[in-house]
Amino acid sequence: MSYETIRIERKDKGVVWVTIDNPPANALSENLMNDLEQLVDELSSDRNARVVVLASANEKIFVAGADLKGMIAGGSQFAGNESGISEQSGRMQKCFDRFATMPVPVIAAINGHALGGGCELAMACDFRIMAQGRGKIGLTEVSLGLIPGAGGTQRMTRLLGRAKATELIFFSKRLDAQEAFEVGLVNKVTTPESLEEETLDFAEELAEGAVRAMGLAKEAINAAEGSIEEGMNVEANAFAQTFKTGEPGVGLAAFFQRKKANFLPKK
Numbered sequence: 001m002s003y004e005t006i007r008i009e010r011k012d013k014g015v016v017w018v019t020i021d022n023p024p025a026n027a028l029s030e031n032l033m034n035d036l037e038q039l040v041d042e043l044s045s046d047r048n049a050r051v052v053v054l055a056s057a058n059e060k061i062f063v064a065g066a067d068l069k070g071m072i073a074g075g076s077q078f079a080g081n082e083s084g085i086s087e088q089s090g091r092m093q094k095c096f097d098r099f100a101t102m103p104v105p106v107i108a109a110i111n112g113h114a115l116g117g118g119c120e121l122a123m124a125c126d127f128r129i130m131a132q133g134r135g136k137i138g139l140t141e142v143s144l145g146l147i148p149g150a151g152g153t154q155r156m157t158r159l160l161g162r163a164k165a166t167e168l169i170f171f172s173k174r175l176d177a178q179e180a181f182e183v184g185l186v187n188k189v190t191t192p193e194s195l196e197e198e199t200l201d202f203a204e205e206l207a208e209g210a211v212r213a214m215g216l217a218k219e220a221i222n223a224a225e226g227s228i229e230e231g232m233n234v235e236a237n238a239f240a241q242t243f244k245t246g247e248p249g250v251g252l253a254a255f256f257q258r259k260k261a262n263f264l265p266k267k
């Protein structure tokens with residue numbers, strides 16, 4: 001299969017190394033979403049794929065989240081098209097959920113910023129290994145007047161508990177690797193130079209194990225958390241509602257003007 005924004009390398013022991021390369025920021029553009037959807041289709045029917053690693057070609061960004069430029073460009077449609085927006089959110093939720101339910105271990109090798117949808121994609125993986133020093137991880141949507149719309153409200157709450165998830169989401173906290181490790185958002189911290197090697201060692205160790213059993217354990221672990229579906233629907237609808245509040249206009253304009261957004265009502 002051919003891809004525009006990702007590269008796939010098949011390494012020893014059935015490790016599939018996927019490099020996301022969608023300049024300038026690895027934002028989740030239409031092209032990248034198409035490729036991720038095609039990738040899960042390809043991997044799902046590949047019995048030789050024992051462990052999947054998602055990595056980035058960008059020096060300091062893993063994935064910078066939803067395509068904010070696309071969002072601005074599509075702004076006028078967004079205003080009047082609530083069901084279209086929740087469909088877009090649903091599309092990302094479904095795509096990321098296919099990584100979360102893939103019957104082999106999936107690892108995010110986070111070399112730099114994993115913000116918004118980048119954090120959501122990483123949270124859909126079984127493991128997050130993050131390099132200290134090049135970037136931050138977090139659900140930053142509220143700072144833009146949006147909410148996480150690709151499973152983030154559901155997955156962060158499940159991973160970290162309600163209290164921590166609420167704090168990180170409301171304040172749009174960006175954590176460095178060490179802080180993320182301390183709250184349990186990442187499993188392991190490395191230096192930028194050793195990220196690839198340490199992730200590969202970790203992936204190979206998993207690949208040497210009974211990956212079919214891991215896949216079945218993953219199914220049961222997912223079941224232990226209860227159905228995520230209802231929460232996903234609420235999240236997609238709530239994401240669409242944000243476009244009626246007027247806040248995304250303020251947040252997105254401030255982002256592109258490199259200013260802090262001021263959401264207080266004008267006097």
Ligand code: COA
Nearest residue numbers: 024025027061064065066067068069113115116117140141
């Ligand atoms: N969507 C589209 N383009 C994005 C983007 C996004 N999510 N994030 C960054 N970019 C673009 C910038 O507009 C810039 O483009 P330009 O070179 O044409 O001006 C380029 O990527 C580099 O970004 P820049 O902000 O200049 O780099 P930086 O090193 O100062 O900061 C980030 C990198 C990722 C920390 C910063 O861009 C950022 O905070 N992005 C938004 C992340 C976010 O909140 N995502 C959630 C979306 S819901």
